Structure formats: C-alpha cells, structure tokens
Amino acid sequence: MQRALTVIHALGLMLVVFSIAYLMPIVASLVYDDGTLIDFLMAMVWTLSIGLLMWLLTRRYKGELSIRHGYLLVVGMWTAMPAVATLPLLLMLPGLSFTDAYFETMSGMTTTGATVLTGLDNLPPAINVWRHELNWLGGLGIIVLAVAVLPLLGVGGRQLFKAETPGPMKDAALTPRIAETARNLWVVYVAITLICIGALKWAGMNWLDAVCHAFSAMGLGGFSTHDASIGYFNSSLIESVMIMFMLIAVVNFATHFLAWRGKSLAVYRHDAEAVASLGLILISCAGIAVFLWWQSVYPDFWTALRHASFNLVSIATSSGYTSVDYAQWPIFAPLWMMFLTAIAASSGSTGGGIKMIRTLVLFKQAGREFVKLLHPAAINPMKIGGHVVPNNIVFAVLGFIFLYFMSIVTLTFALLISGMDFISAFTAVLASINNCGPGLGTVGPSSNYAGLTDFQTWVCTFAMLIGRLEIFTVLILFTPHFWRR
Amino acid sequence: MKILILGAGQVGSTVAESLAGEANDITIVDTDGEKLRQLQDRLDLRTLTGNAAHPSILEQAGIVDTDIMLAVTQSDEVNMVACKLAATLYNTPTRIARIRATDYLERREVFSTDNFCVDFSICPEQILTEYIVKLIEFPEALQVLEFAGGRVSLVAVRAVEGGPLVGRPLRFLRTDMPQIDTRVAAIFRLDHSINMNGDTVVEAGDEVFFIAATEHIRTVMQELRRMDKPSRRVMIVGGGNIGRRLAKTLEHSYQVKLIEYNKKACASLAADLTNTLVLNGDGTDEKLMQQENVSEVDVFCALTNDDENNIMSALLAKQGGARKVIALINRSAYVGLVQGGKIDIAISPAQVTIGSLLAYVRQGDVAAVHSLRRGAAEALELVAHGDRLSSKVVGRRIEEIDSPKGATIGALVRGEQVIIAHHDTMIEAEDHIIVFVNDKRMVRKVERLFQVSLGFF
Secondary structure: OHHHHHHHHHHHHHHHHHHHHHHHHHHHHHHHOOOOHHHHHHHHHHHHHHHHHHHHHOHHHOOOOOHHHHHHHHHHHHHHHHHHHHHHHHHHOOOOOHHHHHHHHHHHHOOOOOOOOOOHHHOOHHHHHHHHHHHHHHHHOHHHHHHHHOHHHOOHHHHHHHHHOOOOOOOOOOOOOHHHHHHHHHHHHHHHHHHHHHHHHHHOOOHHHHHHHHHHHHOOOOOOOOOOHHHHOOOHHHHHHHHHHHHHHOOOHHHHHHHHHHOOOHHHHHOHHHHHHHHHHHHHHHHHHHHHHHOOOOOOHHHHHHHHHHHHHHHHOOOOOOOOOHHHOOOHHHHHHHHHHHHOOOOOOOOOOOOHHHHHHHHHHHHHHHHHHHOOOEEOOEEEOOEEEOHHHHHHHHHHHHHHHHHHHHHHHHHHHOOOOHHHHHHHHHHHHOOOOOOOHHHOOOOOHHHOOHHHHHHHHHHHHHHHOOOHHHHHHHOHHHHOO | OEEEEEOOOHHHHHHHHHHHOOOOEEEEEEOOHHHHHHHHHHOOOEEEEOOOOOHHHHHHOOHHHOOEEEEOOOOHHHHHHHHHHHHHHHOOOEEEEEOOOHHHHOOHHHHOOOOOOOOEEEOHHHHHHHHHHHHHHOOOEEEEEEEHHHOEEEEEEEOOEOEOOOOOEOOHHHHHOOOOOEEEEEEEEOOEEOOOOOOOEOOOOOEEEEEEEHHHHHHHHHHHOOOOOOOOEEEEEOOOHHHHHHHHHHOOOOEEEEEEOOHHHHHHHHHHOOOOEEEEOOOOOHHHHHHOOHHHOOEEEEOOOOHHHHHHHHHHHHHHOOOEEEEEOOOHHHHHHHEOOOEOEEEOHHHHHHHHHHHHHOOOOEEEEEEEHHHOEEEEEEEOOOOOOOOOOOOOEHHHOOOOOOEEEEEEEEOOEEEEOOOOOEOOOOOEEEEEEOOHHHHHHHHHHHOOOHHHO
16 A cells, blocks of 8 residues: 555656646647637646645655556556546536547547547647647657656666557667666657658648647657648648658657667668568558559549558558548558558557567567478577567567457457447457557548447547557556555 | 797697797797697697786796797687787787687777787688688589689699590690680699699599689689589588588578587577578487488588587488588598598698698798698798899799799789799799699798898898
C-alpha cells in the first residue's frame, strides 16, 4: 500500500507538469479569440489542483519506485492523463458524454487518431490545437518527456522509459544517462516538428492547420482539423509534404538522433528496421497504384499513384489521414493497408502495431527453422543488421505476438457480441490496437467512431491503450503474480 | 647481423631457425623458459626468460646494439610496447611487430613514429589466409605467389596428362601461346630439380614453376593440365584465427561451410560471419561430412591446430569425394609425408609466413621473399640500384650477369610494366627483379649480386 502511495505521489507530480500542456491551447485561444480561454484556464487549474493534491497528500511516501510499481505508474499515467485531458472537451462541448470524450483523448494520446467528433471544421481553433497537441505529446511518449524534464524519477526512470518505448530491444544506450537520452530524443522530435510546420505552411496551409497537422503527422496520430481530413486541401503538394514527414516519423527516433549527431545519412542504411519498413511501404505504394490503375479505379496511373501513395503511407505508418474514401477501392487494397499498419512502423518511432523489428525477428526465426531442418548441426544465431539477437528476445517476441493476436481475437469477439458486423468489428479492433484510426465498414474513412455504443467505444479505447503500451505493460497488471507480495 | 626476437612461439622459433642458419647473432626472449631451453638445444642462439615488454629484460637481451627487433609474442599489445620502447629508449633501427587485431591494422596511424613506432607489421594469419584464398581461386595450382604488388605471379602446378604441353619440349610454349609471355623457372621431377633448356620435355607428374603476369596465369596453366570447373563450394574445418579469416574472405563469393568443435566458438563465429553456414561438430566425423554433402565440395580445408586431426579429416574428405583437399600441417616432417598423396596440398604455416619476415632481414633491397618446396627453394623479389659501375646487374643483359648456379631470373617489373626475362633483356636501375633460387644455399650469393658496391654512396 505504501508503494502504491508512492506511485500516486509520482503521478500527482506528473499531472502538475502536464498542466503546462494547456498553455498551448490557451495561447491559441488568445490568438484566435474563440472564447474558449476561460474553459482552458479552468481545466488547467483543475488539473493543477488534482495533481498538487495527490502530490501533497502523499509526500510522506516519496521514494524510489520498484520495477513492479513502474508498470503501475506508466499505466496509471496513460489512463489518468487522457481522463484529465477530457476536461476542456467536456466543458466546451456540452453534448459530449465522458465515454466519448475519453475515447477522443485516449485516441489522441495513443496517436490513434480515431475521432467521435463531427464538424471538426467548426470547432474552436483552441480545441483543435488541444487535440493535436495530445497526438504530438503521446507520439514520442509522455514518460519519455517526463524522464527528460523530471530528473527526480531517478534510476527508476530507465525502467519507465523501457515500459513505454515501443519495440523489443530497448537497451540502445544513446547517451550514458537516461535523462540525457530522453532529452536528446525530444530535441530531435521538436526540431523535425518545427521543420514540418514550416514545410506545411510553405505548401499552402494556414498557420493553424500547419501547426495542427505537423503535430499529428510527427506523432503519426492522424487527427485533422477537417472532417474531410487531408482530402479537404485537395493539394498534391500538401500530400507529398505529409508523406515525407510521416515516413520520417515512422523511423526510429534514435536513428534520427544518431544521424544528427554523426552528421551522416549512412546511419539509416545500417538500420535494418528502417530499410525494411521504408522499403515495404514504398514497394506497396507502387504495387497498389498499379493495382488501382489496372482495376480502372482511377483513369490514369498518376492519379492512382497519388491517391495510393498518400492513403497507403498514412495507414501503413498508422497515422490515419485520408484523402479519398479508400473503402470504395477493391477490398485487396484497403486490407493490404490494414496489414501494413500492423507491421510497418519501426520500434522507437511514433507509430503503432507489432513493429517492423518484431516482424523481422519472426521472419528470420522461420528461416532458422528451415536451416535447422536441413542442417541439424548448424549453429545459426539470429542476426538483424549484423547484430545477433539473443534467444530470450526471440522468445519475448513470440510471447508478444501470441498476446497480440489473442487480444485482437478477444476484442473482435467482444465487438461481435455487441452486434457489430464482422468487417467493422475486426478492422475497428485492428485500427485501434495498431493506433491507426480509420477501419472499414461503419468505422471506415468516410465515417467515424461516433456511431458506436458506449460498450463498443470502451472496447476500442482499451484496445488503443494496450496497443500503445505494447500489451505486456498493461496486461501485467491483470496477472496474479503482479499483486502477489 | 644482430637480431632480437621477442616470443618463441610458432613464428618466433621458425624465424630463429631459419636465420640462425644464415650466420646471424640471434637472441630470443620468452616468458616460457622450457620452450627456450628446447630451442637452444637445437640452435646456436642466446635465450632469455622474461617479459619482453620490460626495458630491463630488453637491455639484458642486448637491445642496445641490435640491428633488427622482431616482436612476435602472442600479444599484440606486448609487441607494440616493445617497439615503442626499442624506438624511444634504444634507437633500434628496424622494428617489426606481429599485429593480429584488425582493429589496429585498420588504423595504421597508431604505428607511426609519433605513436608505437612499428616500422613493419606482419600478420601471419592474414598471409596464410591470402595464400589459401589463392589456392581456392586457382584450384589447379599447388602454390600461387605474388610479387610486385600482385602484378607478377609465380605458380607451381603439377603437369597432368591432357595438357597440350605435356609430353612436348618447352620451346613449344611460345608457339602454343604466341601472345602470352611466360618463363618456366624450374621443373621438379620426383622431388629433384632438373636442368632445363628449350628441349626439355615436360612429363606428366612434373611440378612446374612458371612466372607470368598475374592476368595470364590461368592461360599458362591450361598448357600443363586440363582445367577443372571453378570452385564454388568450400568446406572449412576449424574455426580458429585462420578458419575465421578465410571464411570471412570467401563467404561472399563462395558457398562456405565451417565446422568447429567448440560450441562457444561456433556461436562467436556465427555472429561474426554473415554468409557462412557454421556447423557444430567434429571435423573427423564422417557422418557429419556426408550429411553436409562433402562429395559436392570443391575445396576442403582442414585448418585446426592439430596436425593429426587435419590430416585425418582431409583424408576422410578426399575419400568422401571432395575435389581438392588442403591440410594445414605445422610439423615439417608431416608435410613431406602427406603432400602429393591423397592430400592435394599440405600447407606449412611457418614456411608460408616466414618469407614476409625474411624480406626485412635480408641484405640488399629485398621487397619480398617466398619460401618454396618446404624451405628448400626460395623466390625473391629484389630491387636493383646503382649504375653499371657500382652494381653487378644494372645496365647489363641477363646473359651477361654472372648469376649463381640454380638461380633463374624470371621477370622484371619496371614501374607498372611486367617484362618476362629473356637472355637479352636489359636490367635498369630501380627494376624489381624476381629471382627463383632452387637451392636455398645460393640465396646469399644472389643477394650479394644485387648489393651496390660501396662506391655508390
């Protein structure tokens, strides 16, 4: 119990820090004078006071966190922060239920980008800034941010960092100190985001759209300020800029950091994961373009290539913007895109899903089995990018993949019980657990998640959370071992 | 010459043995007194027990008036430190170190005079690996040695029935291949060198040494035997230093299988090698060999530390159907025993690597030395200096040179140009001259021939 109070103590502190995040929409509401200033100030004060209260009441229990409480803290943060983040939405949109608001903020922070709101174009600018900021903060990770700015997490910080960062291998020590690593990652993230804002403005967006879309693109979130998403702009230039930055964000930020520190692009070539995921995405773009052209969905090849590229990159990177209603394409194309969502993102990127590194591990494990059958005496360690992957990681990946598929199956059944049709249920779970956003059927690109019942909304919210924290971190709280002393 | 050798291991003792026969003052230092005692029983040299990287030991070993120091201990670091000490404390003129770690070799600046003062670094494993690679590249050859930066090669090949020249006199070589210039340096028949002229008939079973520009050697070999199809599959037994390097060099151009007994070593090999199939097992296990298709193997290399194992696994592989088998054999007595029998090529590591050290020790300007026929013969690359007055070779035609018996001038390299020697070829200053000496006792005379008389200075 004492340790749980320590977790609450740390959680309180993080909420206090989180309240700073309201400054951005506050600035926006001042600039655009959209009348939301008072609501955001209220939300900020509430968050601050809840945090302070938690922090002060438990200050006697300040201390180092054990590994097990690290998991509790991470999951606690990832459930508490979306909860407080609903405050401005609930204050400003009176018709919105808590369930829907929580879905919206969870979708924001997990960079899913699915929305239950319609009439995005008419929302006050500050609200849109808030939604996109959640995308951006959740992208690289709020714990990573917390570790970067809060040295007081101490040694436990590394554990938390690992619990949140996606990917099976998290020991890549970029710098000797974990706080320094986290800080560097955020510096790179902020720098690329600023460039992205500039590029989008140059491509023709207004400042509000540029900032919002840069936030959601870098976080691979997929929120947009328009109901028609990127289709609203109908500009191939904007689409290409977005494609470029989504592809940047789908690569491990540690690789970006190394490239920046070493002032060399060669780092990317040596990152087997980046090569595999970018290669797969680009080849798929070309393939789907040819397919659409062949199926006469679009009259000429270049139109097919334009729409195939943007929508495929957006879905594959788990962003979830749309420029056309790709659900109307022959079923092969959208399903292939959903498949890419599950595997294409790199570990350490802002994308979701299984992650390319795990796909590579599984792929090579299959190859190893073949070699073993042909050459029983062979010693054949798994190597990715020239480095040996220890067997315990391979087993961890196998364990992960089992949980991943079981989660999809279980949650799909849950939605089926509630009366959803199969394609909608399956793709909604897939899109949620992979933090992608749009599915097919009733949750397809032309509609959104507003039509779901409360139960269905909660199922999807849960799927997003376990997808973002890569299942183990969340499900570990449900094992008896965790609670046993 | 006064020579100090640090380390009495495989390399150190072979060099000592070879140099002691050439009237040098040799001191050898090692930490293992027993090894030194055995060496002293056989050879006329001074020994000293102690750490070769300690100045006091070096002083006792007489480093102060040493001409050449060879640091060939097991440890790269000791060798480097010894070179540094020799340079800073005792001004030793020539310092040679054995350096194995590629980490150091890739950063050559650590050897400069500002740093570790290593004049020349040698890596026996690397030399041996290159030697074996050549044999795999030219599966018909018994030995392929390169001179003048690879422009000229000396090749030993066994004449086999079916080669156009076999059974015919040597002078047909020129009429058979008018566009290619080559020179037969020696022919060994039943292990003895025979005197040759244009009428000498090449018989099947002869071991023919010829010199040619490197790009021509395949064509010349075709004269002496039918060519096999090129090698594709290589099986290596033994994942030590040499096996590992060899696999690493070959793995992108050949299908390589590597058998290693030690499971831990296997794991490290498999991590290091990208394209090689690493197998854990015994190199003399014929079941494993069959299972891994030894009958389809083009070249089989037994490269463990154990002579007997190498011989056995090479014999098994040959029996199992491997096309060409190579065994690494340290004991010189075994080499003569097995070569030419079922085992196609027996390699004595010491003989292969010693040449690179000898080149530095020899008098005159010697660019390369290769030991041939288990040390009985030698091929040298010498640089001619001076002019017609100060030198005995420069400005003269080859027929005018009073070369010792058994020494054949095979080729010249002038700048980039390769000139195959004929009786009327004129030697100019700074030419690199490749000389084949079929009796090692004549080497001294050849060196003296190329030395510039004092008037030159």
